[in-house]
Amino acid sequence: MTIKDIARLSGCSVSTISRVINNRQDVKPDTKEKVLRIMHEVGFVPNANAQQLKIQQSRNIVFVVKGTGNMFFADLLVRLQSCTAEYGYNGVISYLDENADELDSAEKIIREIKPKGIIFLGGSVTNFQRNFDMIGVPSVLATVTSEELHFDNLSMVGIDDQKSARSAVDYLIRHGHRRIAVLGGPGSSYPSQMRRKGAEDAMAAAGITFDPALFGLSNYDFESAYHAMNALLAQGRRFTAVFAMSDVIAFGAMRALVSAGRRVPEDVSVIGFDGITMSRYCIPVLASVRQPSEQIARKSVELLVSQIEHCTSGRTVIVESQILEGDSVASIPQET
Amino acid sequence: MTIKDIARLSGCSVSTISRVINNRQDVKPDTKEKVLRIMHEVGFVPNANAQQLKIQQSRNIVFVVKGTGNMFFADLLVRLQSCTAEYGYNGVISYLDENADELDSAEKIIREIKPKGIIFLGGSVTNFQRNFDMIGVPSVLATVTSEELHFDNLSMVGIDDQKSARSAVDYLIRHGHRRIAVLGGPGSSYPSQMRRKGAEDAMAAAGITFDPALFGLSNYDFESAYHAMNALLAQGRRFTAVFAMSDVIAFGAMRALVSAGRRVPEDVSVIGFDGITMSRYCIPVLASVRQPSEQIARKSVELLVSQIEHCTSGRTVIVESQILEGDSVASIPQET
DNA sequence: CTGTTAGCGCCTTCAT
């Protein structure tokens, strides 16, 4: 079933059918209606490959996801898919290993499927600085907003990581904590770096000097966080609270704490980051900093579509994070 | 950059280029090597649209996912993506609303992107019975294995839901529980139905008559489970244990229980289903029935590829589930 | 082993 068949069935030429498919204005309403009816009757769907071969473009937007265990990204992805669909594009997910080169991969994808745009979920700022210019396609970097990044066809959407982390640690400090462990990613991860800075800001403002021995290096997955916390415990580090740079990290850490006989929050308070749905249902309910995934997704797609369709240049949008209270933080800590 | 350019650059014809692209055997090794080198040098990637237009096929496998809040599916998806890639196909995810018609949607997708195969994550057995024959593409139904379904190009991969549920409830019974609430989906969902049957089997074998008032209807998401448990509590139902038909449901239920002042497992024991990673890290560690997602994914892709490439007919593969012990089940219950 | 060539289904000037 091709447009030729439809042409025959409706008694007009293929160009007219093509015009109807593409919703051109210069088709007599009667004709258009008739063609539409016939297409519907026979269940005609245009061959996307032929269209795209012709146009040299797809209606695809690629989501390049770094790290599969990141539950926050999973949430974002679902929302991105639906926003993308609203604009008539279809989203293609490309999962990357946590330490793969996101731009290299993107470049290959571009040549293969010719997407109209790319949304990166996470990515290394320094890598972008060096190599983004080989990406000739409108892009947005979601969940990372660096002031050091300036490309005309790259937007960024995310929260202010430093400020958000600061508010999280402030929250702990307001509850009387002063020996606060920090669990999170390495300095090579921009958000991790900013979150760590934010944490130190909060401490500094309260006259606390951050003890580097209280930093636990962890990837954004359960197991890694579990081990990181166990390492801290094994080293006999003393702290009354933990700031985890993601909820998943917080879960891993809490598991380690509880397994080691520490109670949360009676012995150790924990605050997470992301505010994924699970954090509202776990026991104890996890205090966290909510990243508005709905907003991030919507704004990312909006910006991208605008770059694609109206050739606007990349913008940086900072969305507001928000402290989520929880039962995982207690006020009167006992020294651990 | 097209094969024409490569042809010119390498001094041979387009067919030769096409042959090396498709790794045909009838090319002189020297020629092949030279062409390969040139393609690499100029960074040539074949235009997938043109290829697919020509062969009337893509290398796509579509994953049709019903329900976005199902964390088990999220896990499966990631594994499916990587298995699919190993076979040289690329996976395209299509999220559907929980109450959308998966076959209608699949049919549209088929005409649009012409995938070589489809993997359904969840789906209604009765719907498949009635409408699967309109899908002319090799398919596998993952996580559902019904004996009532017989189509030549449909495989099924999953656990034995009834048996698995039975073992879960057995586990509760062995811990002395007799008033057991069941939380899960409606009878229209085949796995839910089977899991309920399995639960009743276990009870029957222990001489317990299942009290329908102890069934809480819940979708496979946190919120729904939370409300379902609250409803049970509000009705003053008495039970010492809960069998939740998914871990997410278990989390929602535990949250409701704890919020209502019931302790898990001291007052109420809870066992989940799926064995997602989170279940190993939550507090208390959730007893569950593990669905081997890795195996399900691998087997699904294997079967599908075999159907696609060797025209084998659909098979049903039952994989083994496994009880995961946890701290959410206690032995000596107190009446609630 | 390699080259020539006819389309795959569609969009898009250019005519009418």
Add this chain to the structure above:
DNA sequence: ATGAAGGCGCTAACAG
């Protein structure tokens, strides 16, 4: 408002 025709990049006969 509509039709005719060329070609997007590639594959697969068919011919050497």
